[in-house]
Amino acid sequence: MFSRLAAKRLLEIRRVLRPSLPLSSPASTAARSFSTALNYHIDSPDNKPDAPWEFTAANMERVKEIMSHYPSNYKQSAVIPLLDLAQQQHGGWLPVSAMNAVAKVIEVAPIRVYEVATFYSMFNRTKVGKYHLLVCGTTPCMIRGSREIEEALLKHLGVKRNEVTKDGMFSVGEMECMEDVTPKRVVEIVEMLRRGEKPPVGTQNPNRIRSGPEGGNLTLLGECKPPPCRDLDAC
Template sequence: MLSRVSVLPRVRLVRGARGLSNYHPIASHVDSAENTKTTPFDFNAENHARAELIMSKYPTNYKQAAIIPLLDLAQRQNGGWLPLAAMDRVAKLVEVAPMRVYEVATFYTMFNRERVGKYFIQLCGTTPCMVCGSEDIKKAIEDYLGIKEGQTTADGLFTLREVECLGSCANAPMIQLNDDYYECLTPKSVVELLKRCKSGNVPPMGRWGSLPLNGQVSCEGPAGKTSLFEEPAPPPMRADLDGQVDPASVKAHMGY
């Protein structure tokens, strides 16, 4: 169970050579013109069906287990951020007090409680990326966009935030742009990426779901691919399953 302490702001106040982050998420709701306690929100018809499918994956006595995927669904419908009403709607769906949902939304940095740009840039600044040049990448982004970390451009296109490890250390330095990873960056290549975003011509992802911008494929080293030249066969599937498994019987289906 999440602790009540999770409603506190996750503010990074580490001073030193890397400076002080400009991003200071609020710890409680503050009304704005587009986000008040009376601002309406509900899932559209398509997402209502998705919400029902999400909740069907969990036992009925553990509906709260669906909070994270439901918040993600609400955030995507609402243009990348969560108004108070969206969190309240999720709380009603899973039948918990709104505070239980607020705790989750304020704890995880994947959820934004303030509007972000069309292109949400999360710059990894953890040690592997830092020693490979993330500070140079950050400066290139800030100089090109005319904003500082934690800010959004005046045209609403870009928001820049520095985050902790995104798990792509082998291809550092990197950024997450909305849902996608762009890796092996240089100050020049990241500016080229931003230019393509401005023109609406974002580079497509590679076969493995990320795009190193230095020409390599996935995490291949300078010698190229050295193993797994043939794609391994997938594990066999049970013929008696149609994809719909009652969560209560999952252990039996998995052979426990």
């Protein structure tokens, strides 16, 4: 199983290293090479570097307020709150023209903003649904069945990874360290969201209390026994 996964990851890394417009320096590309998020930009009608993009007048006020938290010679420190604001303004995702607008505000080269936007998975660089569902892709969760959970979601919604459903409601992506669910539960969550209900926060596994082990605490319940010692004098 691991050799198949390794081969898949290698393909993804090769794709990452064949950029159109690189969005990150080689160092940060290496750091992200195990994520499926693209580290390069491909022009599309709704995502072009030269497309006009500006903060709205109301958000410009917010930009000024954010910038006032930083000394004038450290404007670049505002990159994350500004990207967050731009993403909110743009319906939950960041076109490259919005990143360029942020670069202008903080007076850095656009690549400095791209590096941040490509590193943090909270920034979406393609359109996402109203509910963007993320499945953990790291080894412990793979062993616990995260691939089956993702398959159940994609099948139920009729989309591929990072595609948005026709009604714009859902998209499915990958990230690390999410709460534990099952293929059945994940479909139930989707249907709750569709009905406008709020799924409970925290673990979705009824056999766990918060982040405790499934089935309750199983260790350190009895008397602690000291480790066995050899009677060295008897040797």
